[in-house]
Amino acid sequence: MAIRTIYALTPDDPSLDPQGRPAPLSVSTDPDELAPIAKDAGALEGSGAAGLAVPSSEGQLARWLRDNPAAAVIVQGALTSLTGGATPSDDIVISTKKMTSLRVDPANLRAVVGAGLTLSELQAALADEDLYYPPAPTHDGASLGGNVATNAAGAATFKYGTTRDWVERLRIVLASGDVLELRRGQCVLEPSDRVRIEASVPIEFDVPSYESPALKKSSVGYYGKRPWDLIDLFIGSEGTLGIVTEIEVRLVPRPSVLTGLCFLHSVADTLALVTDLRQRSLAAWAAKTPGMDVRAIEYFDARCLQMLRNSGKLAEHGVDVPPGAVACLLFEQEIDKTLSHDEILERLAAVHEGKEAVEGIGELMAVLMAHEVVEHTELALPSDSRRKRQLAAIREAIPLDISDYLRAQHEKDKEIHKVAGDMIVPMDHFAHMLGRYDEVFRQHGVDVVIFGHISDGNVHPNGLPRQAADMPRAKQALWELAQEAKALGGCPLSEHGVGKHPWKKQMLSMYWGQGVIEEMKRIKRALDPKGRLGRGILWDP
Ligand SMILES: Cc1cc2nc3c(=O)[nH]c(=O)nc-3n(C[C@H](O)[C@H](O)[C@H](O)COP(=O)(O)OP(=O)(O)OC[C@H]3O[C@@H](n4cnc5c(N)ncnc54)[C@H](O)[C@@H]3O)c2cc1C
Numbered sequence: 001m002a003i004r005t006i007y008a009l010t011p012d013d014p015s016l017d018p019q020g021r022p023a024p025l026s027v028s029t030d031p032d033e034l035a036p037i038a039k040d041a042g043a044l045e046g047s048g049a050a051g052l053a054v055p056s057s058e059g060q061l062a063r064w065l066r067d068n069p070a071a072a073v074i075v076q077g078a079l080t081s082l083t084g085g086a087t088p089s090d091d092i093v094i095s096t097k098k099m100t101s102l103r104v105d106p107a108n109l110r111a112v113v114g115a116g117l118t119l120s121e122l123q124a125a126l127a128d129e130d131l132y133y134p135p136a137p138t139h140d141g142a143s144l145g146g147n148v149a150t151n152a153a154g155a156a157t158f159k160y161g162t163t164r165d166w167v168e169r170l171r172i173v174l175a176s177g178d179v180l181e182l183r184r185g186q187c188v189l190e191p192s193d194r195v196r197i198e199a200s201v202p203i204e205f206d207v208p209s210y211e212s213p214a215l216k217k218s219s220v221g222y223y224g225k226r227p228w229d230l231i232d233l234f235i236g237s238e239g240t241l242g243i244v245t246e247i248e249v250r251l252v253p254r255p256s257v258l259t260g261l262c263f264l265h266s267v268a269d270t271l272a273l274v275t276d277l278r279q280r281s282l283a284a285w286a287a288k289t290p291g292m293d294v295r296a297i298e299y300f301d302a303r304c305l306q307m308l309r310n311s312g313k314l315a316e317h318g319v320d321v322p323p324g325a326v327a328c329l330l331f332e333q334e335i336d337k338t339l340s341h342d343e344i345l346e347r348l349a350a351v352h353e354g355k356e357a358v359e360g361i362g363e364l365m366a367v368l369m370a371h372e373v374v375e376h377t378e379l380a381l382p383s384d385s386r387r388k389r390q391l392a393a394i395r396e397a398i399p400l401d402i403s404d405y406l407r408a409q410h411e412k413d414k415e416i417h418k419v420a421g422d423m424i425v426p427m428d429h430f431a432h433m434l435g436r437y438d439e440v441f442r443q444h445g446v447d448v449v450i451f452g453h454i455s456d457g458n459v460h461p462n463g464l465p466r467q468a469a470d471m472p473r474a475k476q477a478l479w480e481l482a483q484e485a486k487a488l489g490g491c492p493l494s495e496h497g498v499g500k501h502p503w504k505k506q507m508l509s510m511y512w513g514q515g516v517i518e519e520m521k522r523i524k525r526a527l528d529p530k531g532r533l534g535r536g537i538l539w540d541p
Contacts, residue, residue, distance in 0.1 A: 001191045008178035008199040011066045016059030016179060025049035025064040027092055037076060037093050043501055044084030051092040058179060058245045062518045066177030072532045075239040076303025077143030085238050085537055096145050099245055104129055105222055109251045113144025115244045117227040132254040134160035145244045151236035153495040155219040155296035158455035162217045168379040169248035172234055175528040176200055187230035195230060205526035210516045215424050218491040220511050221538055222520045238497050241527045256337040259388045262377040263325035270327040271431050273371045274454055277331060280363065292363045298330040299454035304398050307449065313397040322376050330395050341383045341403045398451045402462050415468035421478050425490030426457040433500055437461035440481055444473040458494045475503060482507050500536045508538065
């Protein structure tokens with residue numbers, strides 16, 4: 001067993017306040033300021049915030065944590081969490097909204113970002129430099145700190161992985177107020193090793209002995225892997241081990257992207273097309289040859305289409321659903337940046353007229369022809385940003401339409417709430433599992449709507465309860481599906497995290513068993529002995 005020692009900065013270190021030392025952090029208890037921060041997008045109720053503190057520098061936050069050792073705190077970024085993970089219950093809310101610094105280093109394809117900067121602010125600044133931050137989760141109003149805390153994933157995780165894959169360096173304020181700076185590769189250890197952090201009170205804990213799921217994405221408590229990098233412990237720890245203040249991320253040159261919307265007439269046809277697009281892209285990436293480069297495929301089932309039709313979103317965005325369509329795929333293909341609009345059209349037309357496909361755009365047309373879906377597919381070219389935004393808006397409208405439905409049901413019956421799954425299974429089992437999402441909810445007599453990141457094998461079955469009596473049945477359906485996903489080598493918690501959600505906590509326990517949960521709790525106790533950070537997140541206090 002080796003012990004690796006790393007050193008933290010004290011809260012008084014002058015480097016923590018680059019703009020000069022600000023006044024001590026103040027805590028507002030004004031009810032008008034506390035009301036809007038009482039819950040996150042998961043709409044899980046808490047008992048409200050005890051106060052609101054908005055630090056403007058790392059040093060200000062660090063000294064406040066040191067000087068108020070009894071205060072329980074919860075971090076808030078942009079409050080887009082779907083799990084109650086940012087919902088306070090008598091905690092003081094630490095908001096990162098003033099931590100919005102940004103330094104872009106185009107030569108080295110890096111950006112150093114304050115935790116409170118939103119994804120949309122980052123992407124807008126990067127667009128000016130023709131750069132892009134790839135793990136772009138669907139909600140671009142989320143903060144980068146929130147993305148790190150939840151290891152957020154996005155539609156393009158199929159090509160680019162999750163937030164974890166793009167984080168090179170973090171600065172974190174620990175519960176004691178001591179500050180850690182961690183660079184990827186700086187502290188890489190084996191499961192039998194031990195970490196020692198020299199801080200105001202030394203901290204020691206064992207490297208996790210368990211391994212996190214070997215899936216495209218998962219969000220099931222503290223990360224374990226062999227070898228294990230200390231930076232990864234904090235990514236996905238949902239604000240329970242420290243407060244992320246600054247993040248250094250890797251970037252890529254901004255790709256040119258074509259968006260496709262394709263309607264299909266059977267689930268089997270849908271799955272066959274997904275398989276073809278995925279496998280050809282994986283083969284081209286493995287061979288490092290120009291070819292199919294589909295980075296994301298999103299799925300909506302027939303019920304989604306019905307909801308979008310009823311809410312008027314299809315008409316609003318000028319989308320016609322062909323008669324008999326039972327599913328829809330929204331995909332994004334990266335293409336050669338140097339091609340003009342007309343050149344792209346020429347390449348598509350050439351293959352449509354019978355010429356052989358020699359590169360990615362032609363191959364896409366060949367695949368659409370082979371699957372006999374050309375007539376039911378709309379392609380928005382890279383230069384047509386207005387149409388691309390409209391097609392993306394269709395995808396974004398689905399969770400909003402589901403929320404509207406549930407809000408209306410909740411008004412009628414207060415027992416009715418959201419019942420949504422976030423399972424991922426290995427692609428070999430995805431076709432089976434997609435059928436099971438539908439079948440199991442129906443066996444329990446509850447309607448279901450299914451959408452999500454089909455290119456990763458991660459879709460979100462959402463129960464649509466009509467009455468209070470449907471709630472326990474919908475929960476039972478979700479529980480059975482969570483167990484089945486695990487049995488197939490998948491994971492019931494893929495991208496949204498656990499937060500304070502009671503069923504997700506049960507799924508976390510079911511996934512790991514008590515031994516691993518105890519290991520995670522030992523790490524938590526070492527880093528946060530008083531349990532003051534994110535009380536009630538991951539497990540009950
Ligand atoms: C319509 C919609 C679509 C979504 N789509 C996706 C998706 O495609 N993929 C996905 O992964 N998620 C998705 N989400 C969920 C959500 O956007 C992500 O979990 C996001 O990462 C949360 O970021 P935030 O800034 O809003 O964090 P918050 O909601 O404020 O907080 C989330 C958690 O992170 C902690 N936290 C926040 N900031 C910090 C920090 N600086 N240091 C330590 N802990 C911190 C909080 O305490 C909390 O536990 C979606 C949400 C909505 C509403």
